[in-house]
Amino acid sequence: MTAQAGYLSLGPQEAACIEALVNVMCPADALTPSGVDCGLHIFIDRQLAGAWGRGDQLYRQGPWHPGKPQQGYQSPLTPEQHFKSGVAKLRHESQQRTGKAVEQLEPGQLDALLQDVAAGRVDDSRFSLGAWFNDAFYPLFVQACFADPIYGGNRDKAFWRAVGFPGLPALHGRNVVQYRGRAVPAASNPRSIEDLS
Numbered sequence: 358m359t360a361q362a363g364y365l366s367l368g369p370q371e372a373a374c375i376e377a378l379v380n381v382m383c384p385a386d387a388l389t390p391s392g393v394d395c396g397l398h399i400f401i402d403r404q405l406a407g408a409w410g411r412g413d414q415l416y417r418q419g420p421w422h423p424g425k426p427q428q429g430y431q432s433p434l435t436p437e438q439h440f441k442s443g444v445a446k447l448r449h450e451s452q453q454r455t456g457k458a459v460e461q462l463e464p465g466q467l468d469a470l471l472q473d474v475a476a477g478r479v480d481d482s483r484f485s486l487g488a489w490f491n492d493a494f495y496p497l498f499v500q501a502c503f504a505d506p507i508y509g510g511n512r513d514k515a516f517w518r519a520v521g522f523p524g525l526p527a528l529h530g531r532n533v534v535q536y537r538g539r540a541v542p543a544a545s546n547p548r549s550i551e552d553l554s
Contacts, residue, residue, distance in 0.1 A: 367398075374459040377460040383502070390515055395502070395511060400501035400504055401498070410435060451470060503520075517547040518544070518547060
């Protein structure tokens, strides 16, 4: 676990699990640093600790009947509580299958476990780990990759550079037309909120 991460929501075991997940889903290579080096775990932690994690914009009075997918999130748990329940279930599943914690698994083992989780092969009647991964963890992971670095993820704009995104869209309205189908020159040095502050 990264000592200076400054976690606001995740406990030590949860943080170690999330760090392992983001590193296996975003391994370091010639183009991109690892998920932890990109700050993906920090973005996720800050989202869980903030208004989204508290469910500030959700109706939370019940009754809690099973809903249809198009009705959105239906649970007495806040998104933070639901997320942490998924982490606990994933840690339990890893321990049952391998005798090891998630963060102790080799990348290949963890990837295989995540493939089973995403396909719904680990679900039980009490908790759908597949739905947790696909509807809670994975969307936060993607947001962490492409969010403005001021929110903790996408450190040094690594993902923006990888996909050729020039930064704040408000500055690039004309570029959409002028450079359609071609690389935008400004993408080599993307601009973030902090760059304009």
